[in-house]
Structure formats: structure tokens, C-alpha cells
Amino acid sequence: MIIKYLGHAAFYIESGDFKALIDPFLRGNPQTKSRPGDFKELSHIFVTHGHSDHLGDTLEIAKRTQAKVVSNYEIVNYLMSKGLINVHPMHIGGRVKLGFGTVKMTSAVHGSSINEDGQIIYAGNPGGFVIETDGKKIYHAGDTGLMMDMKLLEDEMIDLAILPIGGNFTMDIEDAAKAVAMIKPKKVVPIHYDTFDIIKASPEAFEKLVKDAQVIIMKPDEEYRL
Ligand code: NI
Ligand code: MN
Numbered sequence: 001m002i003i004k005y006l007g008h009a010a011f012y013i014e015s016g017d018f019k020a021l022i023d024p025f026l027r028g029n030p031q032t033k034s035r036p037g038d039f040k041e042l043s044h045i046f047v048t049h050g051h052s053d054h055l056g057d058t059l060e061i062a063k064r065t066q067a068k069v070v071s072n073y074e075i076v077n078y079l080m081s082k083g084l085i086n087v088h089p090m091h092i093g094g095r096v097k098l099g100f101g102t103v104k105m106t107s108a109v110h111g112s113s114i115n116e117d118g119q120i121i122y123a124g125n126p127g128g129f130v131i132e133t134d135g136k137k138i139y140h141a142g143d144t145g146l147m148m149d150m151k152l153l154e155d156e157m158i159d160l161a162i163l164p165i166g167g168n169f170t171m172d173i174e175d176a177a178k179a180v181a182m183i184k185p186k187k188v189v190p191i192h193y194d195t196f197d198i199i200k201a202s203p204e205a206f207e208k209l210v211k212d213a214q215v216i217i218m219k220p221d222e223e224y225r226l
Contacts, residue, residue: 001014004223009162106129108142
């Protein structure tokens, strides 16, 4: 399985026919050289919540590639109102079998709304995803503060946890290290930092705080084989 970090909270994951984006914020993302048009063939797009740095270029990429968009009910309805047909609505706590394996939507302590023409559109509760495919389990936390619900993820036996560390809008490095202690993943990738001045953080300092998990510090546009 190839995991490519596209900066901020965006990832591309490929394993056989499973070619997926998570939170594809590409245009306006100062950390990545990837552009929406780079993704010619995609099977799925996962969207954790409605904020523009996560919903990103979902609509454009999904329209072009016909990738199935997996998100909460409200965001899926919003995207359907914009013409998307290949969608899968789900919600917090729900798990579903799709062609590639399973996906569970997890809770996140955060906000979720879509700003459009000065209007705020309700986008349901924010979430994260536990994606199981190719015998591996990946947890993308989305944007979240530290929460006791992370303790529930210990039973999932997560191979790779993708956690925000930038502070201000999400966990900082101290809280993210506490999250790792609760989730007990084998490996962890810190994200959602240094994109903007207000979320500056040191992934090396985070690594020093983490016990019992391998910290993988990924540079934007870098690939990792899981
Ligand atoms: Ni957010
Ligand atoms: Mn965010």
C-alpha cells in the first residue's frame, strides 16, 4: 500500500484498485505541488468535515473522476445538490463494507460547516475514518481536539494513525501524544501543522513525546509504503 501525504490533512492512498483521496485540499494548499488534475483515476474520496481545508477540491475531482465520495449525510447531500451521484453517506459510529474493505466513521471534537457566497451551510458533525484495506487499518482523525473516545480506538488495532498536531484548531503535540497513548497505533503520522502561521508545530518534538509507536514524519508530497 502506498500512502502519499499531500500536505495539511490531505492523503492519497493506493492499494490495487483502491485509489483514494482523503480531505483533498489541493488548490490553496501551500504545502503541496499536487493539483486536482493530477488524479486521473480514483475510486474513492473521503471527506472528514465541511471546512474548506478538508472538503477542498472534492467536488471538482469527483465530477471528473467519478470517484465515490464517502462522508457524513449532510456533506453528501450538499455534494448531491451540486450534481454528484456516486456518493456514500454514513455517520459517526457507523461502519460499512465497500469494495475495498471497510470504513468506519469516528467522532471528532470540532466544527463542520461549508462557507458559500458568504452563507454558512450546516455540514453535520465532523468526523474521522478508520479505513481497512489490504489487511491494514488506517485511522485519519480529521480535525479534532483530544477526546476520551480515542480510547475506543485501541480495540481497532490501528496500524497507522494520522493525527493533527498543529494546535489552535486541533490537538497540539502534547495532546496528540496523549491520543497516541490511548489509540496505541503501531505507527503515527503527524499532520495539520505549519500550513499556516497559527498552526506551527514541531513534529520532532512530537516524536520525542510519543512512546510505544513509531512516528513517521512525512514531508508534503512524500510517499510511504505501509
Ligand atoms: Ni476544520
Ligand atoms: Mn482543518
